[in-house]
Amino acid sequence: MDDERVVAGLHCGEVLADLTEYVEGWLGQDRSQRLGEHLRGCEGCRRLLHDLGLVIRAVRALPEQPLAPDVEARLQTSLNPEDAPPLG
Amino acid sequence: MVDPDDPRISDETLLRRFTAGDAAAFDRLVKRHQSAVYRYARAVLPDGADAEEVLRDAFQAARRAAGRFRDEPSARSWLLSFARNAARQRHPRDREADTTPLRDLARAAGWNSPNGAASPPVDARSLEAALEALAPEDREALILREREKLGPDEASRVTGLTNAAVRARLHRARLRLVAKLREGEADGR
DSSP: TOOOETTTTTHHHHHHTHHHHHHHOOOOHHHHHHHHHHHOOHHHHHHHHHHHHHHHHHHHOOOOOOHHHHHHHHHHHHHHHGSSSSOO | OOOTTTTTOOHHHHHHHHHHTHHHHHHHHHHHHHHHHHHHHHHHHHGGHHHHEEEEEEEHHHHHGGGOSSSOOOOHHHHHHHHHHHHHHHOOOOOOOOOSOHHHHHHTTTTTTOOOOOOOOHHHHHHHHHHHHHHHHHHHHHHIIIITOOOOOHHHHOOOHHHHHHHHHHHHHHHHHHHHHHHHHHOOO
């Protein structure tokens, strides 16, 4: 691809493969530093990193849905049948 | 007397207390994790109606296996592994190799877009629609990391995938989610 290039000694394709590892802090220090240098000099990769971060934060911020009371009650009954209310 | 509702009591302690004869300790463990197990079941099953059965089966199986709980990354990943097994029993799926080139996924997500695309929409409605549009495998990877905050070892315990495969799948799922959000925006959702 013409729009891919080498910045800070790393090709865009290599950076693409490691972006989740970079975001999560799962890369070694040297590798992480090199990616950081590439990202500072490459707008295309930097934009994708930004969008990934944006979406990750948004998914993590979605409100927690507590278990519906009726589902919870049926689960409790299945685990503790002796606690079930009498029929009728 | 130790209060079983005390959040300072670890899951591991609750399991030990349960196996020593304290039935209420397992109930407390259920309350801690029931929403997560249900959320996971809803994420991986094509039909949400099955999720409640998976929830029930997972905790019943965990209760039977409580005496064998040891050397696990966490109680939550251990519990979710029962949910995964229960979901697979209802909807067996062959694990298909994900052969889409990473570059194709990334371009759909806007990587190196010639037009300098704006960022995708991330309001709750758009996110829910995009998550819904993903394959169950991608939703599973995202739920385990972004919602349940499981590390690769824990997600590996749930899914049976290698640590490296868990990380690779998470990356692909994230790219697909960004792409779906862009598609949704283009479709006017």
